Amino acid sequence: MIVRDLAKEILTERRVDSDGWSSVRLLLKDDRMGFSFHITTIHAGAELHMHYKNHLESVFCMEGTGSITDIATGETHTIRPGVMYALNKNDKHILRADAGAPMMMACVFNPPVTGKEVHGADGAYPADAALENSA
């Protein structure tokens, strides 16, 4: 059994900070669960253009409000606590947090993130490989 506490792990290398978001990876590939599990904070007012070409991701909103736009369909969905979206088609999307407060999200990635990826210029994590900070 693995037991981890967000309050502690946020102070370790499991925490990654990027432009507009930060994330604490509570489970990574080497935990051998077959998925990774991240608690991700989207900064208030952030607008993130993302495209995970190599991963399926589900995102459950625990705190905060915002929206997600599905680039393929042009549809925009409101995000608030209790709303989940799943990028079952590796959907290219824009995620926005409303001004005033961050959004806190529980995220699942399949295949699991290794922890060594960085978002490329194309908004994707690379496919799993022995990557160091390559972008």
Next chain:
Amino acid sequence: MIVRDLAKEILTERRVDSDGWSSVRLLLKDDRMGFSFHITTIHAGAELHMHYKNHLESVFCMEGTGSITDIATGETHTIRPGVMYALNKNDKHILRADAGAPMMMACVFNPPVTGKEVHGADGAYPADAALENSA
């Protein structure tokens, strides 16, 4: 892209109620994400003896407090918001919610739950098969 709202899905067949807990399955096997994602409420004061022999599960506590005992080691861990446990060894365990308030948990199962399983007398979900309510 799949978008689902807990406030709506709690009124559908995605919600299952059992002794000491209820769960809303926001993602199931047929969503083809490779995992299932459930928001599960553990009733205040409940003590649940569980053993998922056929699934790995991670559980992130969003609300409430309680404890989990790992039967193999005898260790008991406190659960409060921000604590995650992962049953990476199909760990037999006892989950308790403190009296006074329920615990609300974000749960991931691999392989994904189909939605047709019920907990057997042994505290497990059966392996994936064309099961109807068999226990």
